[in-house]
Structure formats: C-alpha cells, structure tokens
Amino acid sequence: MTQHSATVIARANIALAKYWGKSDVALNLPAVASISVTLEPMRTETTVTFDDALAADEVSLNGKRADGKPLTRAIKVLDQVRALAKRSAHARVESSNNFPTASGLASSASGFAALVAAAWSAVDLPRDDVRWSALARQASASAARSIYGGFVELPRGVPGDAGLAAHPIAPADHWDVRVVVAVANEGPKDVGSTEGMTLSERTSPYYRAWVDSSDKLVEEVRAGILARDLTKVGEAMEQSTLAMHACMMASRPGLIYLQPATLSALATVKQLRREGVEVYATMDAGPHVKALCHARDAEKVAAALGSTPMVLRTLTAQPGGALERIS
Ligand code: PMV
Secondary structure, three states, X not given: OOEEEEEEEEEEXXXXXXXXXXXXXXXXXXXXXXXXXXXXXXXXXXXXXXXXXXXXOEEXXXXXXXXXXXXXXXXXXXXXXXXXXXXXXXXXXXXXXXXXXXXXXXXXXXXXXXXXXXXXXXXXXXXXXXXXXXXXXHHOXXXXXXXXXXXXXXXXXXXXXOOOXXXXXXXXXXXXXXXXXXXXXXXXXXXXXXXXXXXHHHHOOOHHHHHHHHXXXXXXXXXHXXXXXXXXXXXXXHHXXXXXXXXXXXXXOOOOOOOHHHHHHHHHHHHHHHOOOOEEEEOOOOOOEEEEXXXXXXHHHHHHHHOOOOOOEEEEEEEOOOOEEOO
C-alpha cells in the first residue's frame, strides 16, 4: 500500500471569552484563557492522503490549489505528523467548508483541527483528542477548541508548555442557544491574528489591562455556561469582546476591525434588548457580528439583524458536536 487516507469533519467555533495575545510565540501559547462554543452546521471536511508517488505536499482549499502562507502552515502540520509517525511520504490535502468563506466565521479553526486529525488518522495513529488539540493549537490557537463539541475552554499557556490543549466544559446539548451571524460588508484584508496580537503586545497601552481583566471574564463565562445563565455569559462576552477591540484599536498603528455595518448591528442588538429579547454580541478580528440568544428568539434576532442597514445577510448556528472521522 502506497496510499493512506482519512477524511474528517470539524466544526467552526466562536469565542465567548476571547483570546488575544501570546505568552510564547514559538509554541503559539495564548496569554489569556478563552471559552468557545462549537458551531453546527459550519463544517470543514478534510481528506489527507499520504502517497509515496507525490513529489511534494499538495493542498487544495475549496477546490483551489493553495500556495504561499496557507500552504506553508499546512506543511508544518504535515511535517509534525510525519515526524511522529516516522513516515516520509508527501500528502495530498483536500479541504472544503460548507459555509461561505466570506461568512465571517473563521475557517482556520475548523480547518486546522480537521487537518491535524485527518493527517494523524491517515498515518494510522490512534485517536487522541488531547494531542490533536495541542497540535492544532500550535497552528492556530482557536483550532484547539474545534476538536471538541459543545462549550470548550483553552487555558492560558505557560511559556514552554508545548502540550497545552483545550478541554470540553459542557456538551452541545447542555444549553439550547443560537449564534446568529450578521455578515458585514467585506473590507480590505484584515491584519492576520498573529501579526495583530504581537503588534498589540508591543504597542498597545491597554494590552496589560486586557490580559489582567480576562481571568474574571473567563470565570464569569464559564460559570454562566454551567448555570445556563444567558445574562451572565452575554454581559461577560460583550465586555471581553469590547476590551479586546479596545486593546486592538490602541495599538500603533491601530487595528480597527469594526466597520459601519458592525456598529449598526451592535445597535440592533441593543435595541432588541430594550424590546425584551435577550441577545448579546461578539466580534473576532473582523467586522462581522455574532449574536448569542436563546433558541426561541433566533428567528426574531435573525430578522432584525438581516434588515439592519449594511448587514449583507445572516446565518444561524447552534452548539455542535466534536470532530468526527467519516472515512
Ligand atoms: O487562533 P487564531 O490565530 O485564529 O486567533 C483567534 C483570535 C480571535 O478570533 C480574535 C479570538 C478567539 O478567541 O477566537
């Protein structure tokens, strides 16, 4: 046999307590803990085939051949798996998302989680969620969280701790919430997260304050999830989001990911709350707003956000399951 192949599905996730900043850049360790919810049906499906006949690694993303940085980052993961499995064959990676790439949901989280698990499984190593999460974290810290379903925590990293992994804190069926994504206008290309985080650490006067404030917010989000308390999670999530963006904006040069559509979607979320609908907002390193609400309010929230000026469209997600191998 010269070919070994595996296909897996991983889901995107959205942080309810945000991560921004690294305690160890070489090992890609986060300076703050984060908590996310894994999102169904935002899926990445990835097949990795190790093939002795290949002269180099080949990566295709949504049917398009990858080169440059995305290819280099994928090869780094493949090299780590090859080293563990003591193999040398090159690999063909075919990865596609079932959610639009421009939906504002980071595909790097589900993408790297799926790549690690598919490569690992293709070389016949046994399933190991903790090691998958640690390996995925080295490629993209948010990817460590997409190995697991439901509500997931990635602790802060102590410099040198190469094994840091995420862990689940509650399963997907623990809490019937929804995340309504308001897709904002596409702006110029964002500054990548690693570049942005290191810039914030070097230049933002609010970086220390952000890091110091995060522990309390993570605790509130965790306790709120366990108690199914939307007010507690929502208020802490919004503060975590806005503190992270304040830290980003005060960098030099400022990292401004918010756009007019972001602010109008935030106003809609506030207005819904005034009308008695419990809904809270978060944003990542981009302009899109993700609104957290009870399942029973999701349609109302999606309708209000969908008719908000400058919002292009909405997508609704619910807590989703862990990474799955499908062949
Ligand atoms: O893991 P990365 O490098 O994609 O960074 C993710 C950073 C945020 O999306 C802004 C926050 C988070 O915790 O997901």
